Amino acid sequence: MEHVVNHREPDRDDPDPMVARRARISRWVTFAKRVGYAAMLVAIVAFVAAFAFDFPSWAVTTVVVALIAAVIILPAPIVMGYGLRAAERDERNARRPH
Numbered sequence: 634m635e636h637v638v639n640h641r642e643p644d645r646d647d648p649d650p651m652v653a654r655r656a657r658i659s660r661w662v663t664f665a666k667r668v669g670y671a672a673m674l675v676a677i678v679a680f681v682a683a684f685a686f687d688f689p690s691w692a693v694t695t696v697v698v699a700l701i702a703a704v705i706i707l708p709a710p711i712v713m714g715y716g717l718r719a720a721e722r723d724e725r726n727a728r729r730p731h
Contacts, residue, residue: 672706673707
């Protein structure tokens, strides 16, 4: 799993509020990705258990619920992670002398 952005903690004296905002968003994106991928892992483990035990209803229900949770949770933090990385890349390029 890739890291979203550098979780640089903003200095208290940092005049750029965007750095603080980006760091806060980055923490939430990382948390949401972990939750979404954990739901995916639960779905995979439950599917293996369901396959091994002739697909009991509890296992099938767990697979379906975990997959639905992953599908609902994961898209937004993945896209936001790409946006955060692009913003940091643009900021680094803007600081470089041309």
